[in-house]
Amino acid sequence: MTTDDPVGTGTPLLSMREVSKRFAGVAALSGVSLEIAPGEVHALVGENGAGKSTLIKVLTGYHRKDAGDVLFMGQRFEVASPQAAQAAGISTIYQEINLVGLRSVTENICLGRRFRRFGFVDWPAMHAEARRLLKRLDLSIDVRQPLDSFSIATQQMVAIARTLGFSSRLVIMDEPTSSLDDREVAVLFGVIRQLKAEGLSIIFVSHRLDELYSICDRVTIMRDGRTVLTRALSGIGKLELVAAMLGREYRSVEKEGATAFGHKAHGSHASLLSAEGLAHGNRLRDVGFEVASGEIVGLSGLLGAGRTESVRLVFGADLPDRGALRLNGRPFVPREPADAIAAGIGYCTEDRKSEGIVPDLSVRENLTLALLPRLTKRGIVDEKAQRRVVNRFMERFGIKCSSPEQAVRELSGGNQQKVLLARWLALDPQLLILDEPTRGIDVGAKAEIQKLIRELADRGLGVLMASSEIEEIVEGADRAYVLRDGRTVDCFAGERLTAEAILSAMAHGSEARHGAGDAGNG
């Protein structure tokens, strides 16, 4: 399994050719091709929206493909439900353990298979089977305990044991290590090697490059619903991998103005926000950055690097386990978003739908939602003032809707984003946090928003912008931090702020800075 050639020796276990899937006219998968040999650990990588999850859902029976062929174990593979996929030999282990935490380990492993004696559940046989399967994974626990009394790592082992019990040939693991510490990852990898030796194949979906290189044989990179590259991991360097994921030529650096950010800030301003040693849960280990007023600071990094988690801490949406924040030089400890808002911070969230818009309220309502207390006199909303604010921002941002009374959920993504942006700017904040400000927005609206952000920064607004788009960071940010697996690994500004530098930092972590001595972060 070390050839560069995409086709391995012998009959592939799984073969997907030219598979396509559209949702409401938008192509989620176009001509995807994937081949997995028996006993192979195959990495599947790609950024948000690349199509990985749609691919998996087609394989596991959630969706039906629109076109293309899928062959599994030499036969045509067409399943209509996850149950059918499981019965056919394809199992999935999800990032969120999709088992029933309240139920015992035994039940989670065995439910769905028959263990009957005289028509009743044969508990002793089930327990024995569960123990046997877990033993293959070198695990010995009390199978009668509820699943959620064990660590996530153990729960994942249980999920794997379940797939073994169903005689799976292909196991898809979706971000399996995101909740594991280094020791647990080592155990998981041991199990994977064992499964591989038994002839099972694994599709390993992850963004943690170091792990991919240590456990996987080949990699398929997806981007924009297509499979763009399939190569043995020994034949592709980290930088090239990252570049392919993000769709960039890793040798050249484009600086032509792919964004509308325009110029950069000059001169130094007072430090507005400083973060140090932030840690939270499993995702954030040690993050630090600084934002000055009038400055646009970018937070760059791959999916799962910890950008959103970091900004949520700044906004008081979550509470840090460790670390310190300072605002205008003084300690800042927001316990609730209301605290951050009162301190002059706004936060335009990554997910418009689940955390941004209130779908049934009008454009006017959504726009002024955070400003409402200031537009209120003696409990009553001053609608005239409200309308003035709305008109001003609608004009300024070019928000297109039939009227301010239109329900916000009917607007296009770009216009919704503008409404949300206006929501925060209406507060006249000193610091604006943007998380993926131009995601899912058409080109025109994108340019408008980027131009707007620069104008505001020029007027003194401090901007902390988390983005997965390299151009946005390179051209829009005056300074940029790169996050990798929950840590800040580098910071670039001025001349040094280039796409290549960012890519390199994403790929190699602090190796790039410290050289070969530092083996990176796990």
Added chain:
Amino acid sequence: MVDRGVPANFGLSFATVERQAALLALIALILFNAAVTPHFVSLRTFNVNMTQVTPIVIVAVGMTLVIATAGIDLSVGSLMAVAGQLAPIIFLGKIVMLPYPVAIVLAFIVPVVATGLLGFFNGVLVSRYRIQPIVATLVLFIAGRGIAQVLTNGNLQTFREPGFQWIGLGRVGGLPIQMLLMLAIAAAAAWALRRTLFGRQVLAVGGNERAARLTGIPVARVKRRVYLISGLCAGVAGLIVVAINSSSDANQVGIGMELDAIAAVAVGGTLFAGGKASVIGTVIGALIIQLVRYTLIANGVPDAAALVVKAVLILLAVWVQRRGRTA
């Protein structure tokens, strides 16, 4: 952008097919009855229907606010009973004899304050302890009626106290006081929902609680307040009911009221998932249910059948709501 119907000039953000359908249904019912049912267009019929529907509307108004935050209040019937017991105790001087005007005034104020506090208690359970609203309000559903029963040992209190009963039997300009109260409360709630900071926050909390929190809205406080209001409404409704009946039976007052209120809210188009609410819709919903019942009875159909019809109406209304959402 597709224009899905710009609402009327007063900026109501809730002009949907459902509400217009409800209004049309109401009008159709009225016309049908005017044509078919003898003596429908008479003051007496109007009064009878008003008397029956008023307490339901008042409770349903409070319920609308609670449901708008994606909650529910099962305790309203029991709170009505509490208020209904406290009032006579006060003006009949059962605990302490008070001078006449003071007794009457307190008989209005104390019960409503009491149910308001009990409502606030519900709110604390839901917001601070994060108990599911159905369970949280279940506590007072059970215990509240018990409290009402304990106050008078389950005994019926009968009375003749025009000063107090004015709230149920009195008239101003020919219109029953209770009807005016109902209109006032409904109007106040509708206005508050639309024009006040609190009202908009209620809808935001129900519409997207996470987003609401991220915009600085004090979600817990908003929730406590809606349950408080629901409690106050239940109190007022309880006073009206006992005033009309000239008696107060802790075992009977408010029985089934939570169902009637929830039904009115459902038919009126307010979503149980929260975020979209119409007080006017609730009023219309209550009137529809009342009229359906009346139509059936006046035309010889047994009262019991009206229950079945009410059930079908509720299911239909909720089903239509869900279809509208996923369309």
Added chain:
Amino acid sequence: MTRAAAASLAGRYGVLVALLLLIVFGALRYDHFLGSFNVLSLLRYNSMFVLVSLGMAFVIMTGGIDLSVGAVAALGSVVAALVSPYGPWQGLIAGTAAGLVVGFINGLIVTRLRLFPFITTLATLLAAKGTALLLSGNQSVAVSYASGFTDIGQADFLGFPIPAWIALLAYITGSIILNFTEFGRTVLAVGGNEDATRLMGLRADRVKMIVYTMSGTLAGLAGVILAAQFGAGQPIEGVGWELFAIAAVVVGGTSLMGGNGSVGTTLAGVLLLGLIFNILNFENGLGWISLSAYWQSVVRGVFLLVVVVMQAKLVARQRAGHTS
């Protein structure tokens, strides 16, 4: 044992301890408390609630709720009374079947139309009540004594009231189903995580369909016992039964969110709440205090409150423990 595990054990078995303490308290304090008259009439009367709570427990374990059980019991009592002249078995089957039909309708609406159980069973509550009133002509329906139907409610078998036997049988069956059948385990799985259960290949919809049907059937049966015990089918009875059942299930340690539960502790919960009434009666009899029977509602409400707050704290602690 971790604190969380200990807390969870307390949550689940605390009711048994409380029940035991209450029994001991009663036995020590009142004469005749453990006497056969008291025990048997307690069992006879509460058997109806026991049945209804069993059905409710299963529904709650799937994460749903059934508000129609009280009205269905009333309907069952009316139907049973109407059919009772034909014989005891006929009356029993008819009443139970009426409940089964309503339960089946609930299941259909919840699984096919996908309406929330709360609003669905609210509506069927009204429909069942209306039907009961219609069938009975708005009044109690006298039961036929001649056919022997009343034996179901009033007679004994081997010294124990027949209703208690029925309830016991139901509980034993329920416990076996819950612990020893795939169906029972799936019920708990559905309540624990419905999506995961589907992903695991189990038939969540079928299970939900069955539990609602079961709940209706048991409520119908409870109605049969009601009619047999009191000699009449009563269309307006059953008010508040569903909430009593919910309270009993919750007090018994089952979470309203579903996924966990035990038939035994539900039984204990019903007995506990029923015992409170009993003890209040005795206390009044002693003359030390004069607590009206109405205090029982208050006390039950307080019990529910305590249990619910404890459960909420437990859930909060678990949630906090899992985010790291």
